[in-house]
Amino acid sequence: MNVFDCHTHWAPCFQNRDGRNPAAWIELIRSAGVSHAVILPFTGLIHDGKVGQDNDDLAAVCAHPAAEGRMIPFCTAQISVPDEGLAEIRRALGTLKMRGIKFHPWLQGLSPGWAAMDDVCDLAEEFDVPILFHDGTPPFSLPAQMALLAKRHPRVQIILGHTGLFEHWREAIAAVNLTPNLWPCLCSPHVAALKEIVRRCDPQRLLWGSDHGFTLDNFYPYRRGLMELIGLDDKQREAMYDVNPRRLLKM
């Protein structure tokens, strides 16, 4: 069985240490029993001037032979200037062949309610890629905000990157159950919430993520361990770690 980690980052700590070579990064996820990872930007989320550079770096890292095709790059863009942001997304998905889009709306200062976000969804539909959002925090990252966006774009697959964190996970469950194209990524809620999410959400849409990679701390022993505490059966495990992400990412 593959194990897809659907929420990881390529942060400056790796870029500065390893350049565009993911060998050490891959070795770490392999030692944690992870076979594939969705790689989200980091620098591009916090520095508007480096969005293009970060997308270039991420695409190159994931295309490096050491990545063995196991790293799936998502791009980002600053859409407060819509034309520029949309052009960058088109470049990242087209020229760079990145496989999805990531937003961290409160960090980037972008509301899922903006018209430009609808334009992003149109692009995602055109390229047939999912959009992953940081969620669990106001004022721009509520599960309900992603759910309404997903409802406006029923053919675009939208991922709740954290399924509500510690406070909005019940809201996230309701949002997922009301929105067939909204996918909960089990990344960061506590054990009791994770159990409830698994119990109450569509098993065909559950994903797992570690949030590994935004510091040099090793997130895996703790986060992999958490998943062993929630009583998944083999079928749920296979769906969440392997079948669902492959369907979502078309692999």
Next chain:
Amino acid sequence: MSSIIDAYTTSGTERETALPVEELIRQLDDAGIARAVVAPEDREIAVHNRAGNERIARLAADAPGSPGGTGAPGNAGRLIPACTVNPWFGAEGVKELSRAVHAGARMLVLAPALQGFYLGDEIANPLYEAAKEMLLPVYVHTGPHGPAAPTQLALVAMQFPRTRFIMGHCGSTDHAHDMPAALKLKLPNLWFELSLVRPFAIHHWGKIAGDERLIFGTSAPRNLPRHELQHADLSWPIAKNSGTYGRNIEALLAEVRP
């Protein structure tokens, strides 16, 4: 027997904190945790304060190993009762606080998001004043964006310098960005509780605050004590940080005077 204390647990009856007390004790045993503060559950924190405080006092008194309890001797006082009061009950709430502390409660729990108030709202001031008189630590759940941020609690702690506050969860998750500044204040009446903090990141807070300011907690049953303690130890070793893992909370609880 270890001297580790878990500063926040719940033995609830419903929703995600449903956990019979025997099972809580079993989880503490499994983790090697000697004692735990046990708090009322969410509905009791929000509305049924007195019923919750009485339930927790009873539960702690009857727990296996406690004086008057049914279990093996030698574990007296294994569960330490906390109480709660919703600030909206006003003077009546202050009375309930005093009653609960006389009945054995050793910590006041406030959860602004559950109780419908914002830190900084003077509605809670009478409780802070009452807690000051009793040297009763006030544990505040932080994290919810708007009602309960670390900066908001730090400001309350400055406003009430003789009331002792414990910052539950250190603002986890996204208010973690505010934590270095809050920790560097070094307020003498503010401690930092670690449940819901990513265990592998505790050392970052430890390096700023030092062992004397941190307090280990698990928020069981939202988390499993064994898993939390094991990973906290890897980041911030038990062997070197006896304050974090028991001494700090023990000292605070010991000084309560009803």
